[in-house]
Amino acid sequence: MVKEDFLHFVWKNQWLEVSKLQTVCGKNIIVHHPGQYTQLSGPDFFNAQITIGNQKWAGNVEVHVNASDWYIHQHEEDVKYHNVILHLVWNYDVEVYQSNEQPIPVLVLKNAIPLEVFKNYQNLIAPKKWIFCENSLPNVPELIKSKWLETLYFERLQLKTEPLLTSLENTKHNWEAVLFLELSKGFGLNTNGKAFNEIANIITWETFQKEISHLKHLEALLFGVAGLLNDSFQDQYAKEINHTWQYLQAKYPQLRTITTTVEFFKHRPDNFPTIRLAQLASLYYHQPFLFSKLIHSIETSSSLSFLQVEVSDYWKSHYTFDHETKLTKKKISNSFSQLLLVNVLVPIFYSYQNYLGKPSEGWIEVLEKISPEKYHIVDRFQALTLKCNNVMDSQAVIQLKNNYCDYKKCMQCGIGQKILQNT
Numbered sequence: 575m576v577k578e579d580f581l582h583f584v585w586k587n588q589w590l591e592v593s594k595l596q597t598v599c600g601k602n603i604i605v606h607h608p609g610q611y612t613q614l615s616g617p618d619f620f621n622a623q624i625t626i627g628n629q630k631w632a633g634n635v636e637v638h639v640n641a642s643d644w645y646i647h648q649h650e651e652d653v654k655y656h657n658v659i660l661h662l663v664w665n666y667d668v669e670v671y672q673s674n675e676q677p678i679p680v681l682v683l684k685n686a687i688p689l690e691v692f693k694n695y696q697n698l699i700a701p702k703k704w705i706f707c708e709n710s711l712p713n714v715p716e717l718i719k720s721k722w723l724e725t726l727y728f729e730r731l732q733l734k735t736e737p738l739l740t741s742l743e744n745t746k747h748n749w750e751a752v753l754f755l756e757l758s759k760g761f762g763l764n765t766n767g768k769a770f771n772e773i774a775n776i777i778t779w780e781t782f783q784k785e786i787s788h789l790k791h792l793e794a795l796l797f798g799v800a801g802l803l804n805d806s807f808q809d810q811y812a813k814e815i816n817h818t819w820q821y822l823q824a825k826y827p828q829l830r831t832i833t834t835t836v837e838f839f840k841h842r843p844d845n846f847p848t849i850r851l852a853q854l855a856s857l858y859y860h861q862p863f864l865f866s867k868l869i870h871s872i873e874t875s876s877s878l879s880f881l882q883v884e885v886s887d888y889w890k891s892h893y894t895f896d897h898e899t900k901l902t903k904k905k906i907s908n909s910f911s912q913l914l915l916v917n918v919l920v921p922i923f924y925s926y927q928n929y930l931g932k933p934s935e936g937w938i939e940v941l942e943k944i945s946p947e948k949y950h951i952v953d954r955f956q957a958l959t960l961k962c963n964n965v966m967d968s969q970a971v972i973q974l975k976n977n978y979c980d981y982k983k984c985m986q987c988g989i990g991q992k993i994l995q996n997t
Contacts, residue, residue, distance in 0.1 A: 576664050579985040580695055581637045582618060583994070584687055585662055586611050594686040597679045598666055601627040609635050616654040624660055626679050633659035641680060642668045694994050698984050704954060705979040710993045712959040719960055722988035726970035729977075734921040735928075742929075750865045751779035753922055757864075760918040761850045765841065769834040770850075773799045781826050786862045789886055792855035794818035800851060801831040802895070811888040812895045843893045844904065852889040853906050857881065872923045872937045881911045912944055916965055941966045951975045 595603040609622030617634035641663045649655040661678045670678045699706050745751035755774045762770030776799050785791035798819035807813050823829045836847040860883050885904045927933050946968035955971040962968045984990035
């Protein structure tokens with residue numbers, strides 16, 4: 575079996591045996607230009623230039639695995655396909671006609687693709703334990719791998735920045751507000767990210783900013799909207815926070831509890847939502863102009879140590895309300911700061927620089943100094959000789975696995991293309 579993307583690939587790159595380019599009727603085919611690969615609705619290749627027999631044609635080229643797919647996709651009824659001059663197929667199972675009853679010239683690609691190219695393709699997509707190319711990957715030149723990882727990293731970064739544009743519109747181009755929303759989501763990690771983002775949206779940056787000089791008020795806002803406060807607390811601090819929450823509810827009518835339940839299950843205590851919310855409150859209390867501080871630090875490749883604040887005194891001896899534990903600072907760790915940098919802060923900085931029309935590369939130097947993430951996908955690729963020298967590379971291989979390997983997009987992958995090209 576073959577997929578259409580393989581047929582697109584060999585036609586686009588003309589990896590074909592010229593002597594075997596003939597229509598099913600026996601007319602020789604000379605390809606002057608394969609056409610523009612559109613990847614849009616309509617024919618696959620636009621404005622190709624081809625000589626069939628003694629006649630030179632200019633028009634579109636359509637590709638199918640089976641010739642009968644032309645009718646399955648109802649192309650005969652679509653005006654966009656009326657200018658198709660050549661039909662490329664793998665299996666010629668039926669003759670295809672235009673709307674004017676004229677047959678469309680057909681090239682059967684299985685007869686024209688070099689055997690070694692096809693064998694390489696079969697080897698590439700043959701079922702493997704983890705990814706298709708694991709046997710061939712070690713033979714791909716390091717330069718090809720590194721260039722492809724660079725492309726993948728920026729592709730992943732672009733995906734992270736796209737939602738920021740919506741947030742920017744919703745906040746009337748207030749970058750501090752965008753940071754508050756995204757940073758809240760980041761503090762929630764994968765499990766509570768959605769819930770923490772909902773918390774920030776309900777509070778709003780305008781309200782949070784008004785209370786930013788009172789740490790207890792910030793904690794009351796976050797814990798209250800998170801639905802973590804009640805009237806049955808025994809600790810004096812917990813009672814005060816709950817009382818402050820009731821006061822703030824009266825002061826800001828939009829405040830309510832979230833519909834999503836924050837999760838404690840399967841979290842280490844240091845990642846409990848109570849601790850992460852307390853850290854978020856402490857960070858903004860100690861760094862009220864966080865966006866400006868962030869931009870300056872990344873732009874100048876400075877230390878991000880200002881992120882590593884401690885929680886308030888109560889949370890140094892608690893993980894949950896009313897349950898005292900051993901005293902620890904519960905400072906934002908260096909590893910968590912780096913996680914925020916990669917997933918939240920750099921995407922925001924990158925978007926902000928593009929927004930100003932002043933792209934900068936200082937942030938690249940920051941990321942190049944950070945070790946790759948400890949993640950099973952990274953480890954597997956490292957074992958297959960795809961080296962990850964820093965966190966940008968580890969982000970790239972995550973993008974590779976999740977968006978290419980898992981969807982069998984070998985023909986869109988720079989490594990997959992190189993494996994075929996080696997023939």
